[in-house]
Amino acid sequence: xxxxxxxxxxxxxxxxxxxxxxxxxxxxxxxTGLHKSPxxxxxxxxxxHREYVRGDDLRRVDWKVWGRQDRLYVKEFEEETNLRLALVxxxxxxxxxxxxxxxxxxxxxxxxxxxxxxxxAWLALSHxxxxxxxxxxxxxxxxxxxxxxxxxxxxxxxxxxxxxxGTRTSFQPVLRSLAETLPPRGMVVIVSDLLGxxxxxxxxxxxxxxxxxxxxxxxxxxxxxxxxPFDGPTRFEGLELPxxxxxxxxxxxxxxxxxxxxxxTEVRRRSAAAxxxxxxxxxxxxxxxxxxxxxxxxxxxxx
Numbered sequence: 001x002x003x004x005x006x007x008x009x010x011x012x013x014x015x016x017x018x019x020x021x022x023x024x025x026x027x028x029x030x031x032t033g034l035h036k037s038p039x040x041x042x043x044x045x046x047x048x049h050r051e052y053v054r055g056d057d058l059r060r061v062d063w064k065v066w067g068r069q070d071r072l073y074v075k076e077f078e079e080e081t082n083l084r085l086a087l088v089x090x091x092x093x094x095x096x097x098x099x100x101x102x103x104x105x106x107x108x109x110x111x112x113x114x115x116x117x118x119x120x121a122w123l124a125l126s127h128x129x130x131x132x133x134x135x136x137x138x139x140x141x142x143x144x145x146x147x148x149x150x151x152x153x154x155x156x157x158x159x160x161x162x163x164x165x166g167t168r169t170s171f172q173p174v175l176r177s178l179a180e181t182l183p184p185r186g187m188v189v190i191v192s193d194l195l196g197x198x199x200x201x202x203x204x205x206x207x208x209x210x211x212x213x214x215x216x217x218x219x220x221x222x223x224x225x226x227x228x229p230f231d232g233p234t235r236f237e238g239l240e241l242p243x244x245x246x247x248x249x250x251x252x253x254x255x256x257x258x259x260x261x262x263x264x265t266e267v268r269r270r271s272a273a274a275x276x277x278x279x280x281x282x283x284x285x286x287x288x289x290x291x292x293x294x295x296x297x298x299x300x301x302x303x
Contacts, residue, residue, distance in 0.1 A: 083129035090192035092137040092169040138170035169196030175204025185212035205274040215276035
């Protein structure tokens with residue numbers, strides 16, 4: 001079984017349920033804490049017709065249906081929830097990196113990001129909130145609109161587990177497209193290694209912010225990318241560019257770590273400027289632990 005399917009096995013998702021017990025900031029407040037400024041809505045999205053029964057509000061009768069069928073039917077709507085969650089997952093080639101952890105198999109950045117997204121969807125749906133998902137690289141590749149139905153998790157996992165194009169990342173056109181298509185004032189969670197055009201990323205975040213969205217950036221990096229543990233002659237190959245370099249990494253380590261720190265500092269600073277809630281997550285950290293840390297902090301921010 002491919003690693004991506006194993007990482008999204010229903011048993012793995014089910015284990016995430018323990019987050020509500022472990023998040024000491026308050027079980028009922030954990031999901032509410034995802035949305036710092038809840039927007040309460042009313043029934044706005046048509047769901048289905050059902051036959052009229054005595055006592056139904058006549059204002060909900062669909063008179064056009066009555067005219068065609070000579071029978072009374074009322075409209076039912078799917079209630080808009082306090083949280084409408086859009087999970088935006090980076091499926092570009094750079095997300096395929098997987099470190100060779102001694103003694104055990106390590107998830108790739110993409111497997112880890114997909115598990116994070118599926119887990120957040122499971123939590124939102126289990127609390128009656130709406131969850132949807134977008135998979136992107138240089139463009140939107142697949143999407144599931146936010147809905148409250150519990151069957152949503154299957155659709156979300158399906159697009160996360162499907163074969164990917166394996167191309168480069170392009171943030172700005174993707175985020176601008178989402179700003180035009182997503183209902184306003186939701187929560188947008190971007191799960192990515194952020195290895196792409198950072199100017200485009202933050203311009204896109206600003207556009208989403210102007211639409212009233214609560215923005216979250218979950219920055220997923222492999223432990224190798226953070227620690228640069230390589231020793232001895234090593235061949236480094238580009239995942240999004242057909243380039244490679246063979247060298248002794250000892251001579252590169254100090255410069256690499258300095259550049260990494262500058263990168264992380266810039267991402268934190270510009271996320272704050274865009275009013276986006278930024279969290280760095282390492283693939284060496286258990287997924288449930290990363291989620292507990294993130295959700296507990298969000299819950300405390302909402303108090």
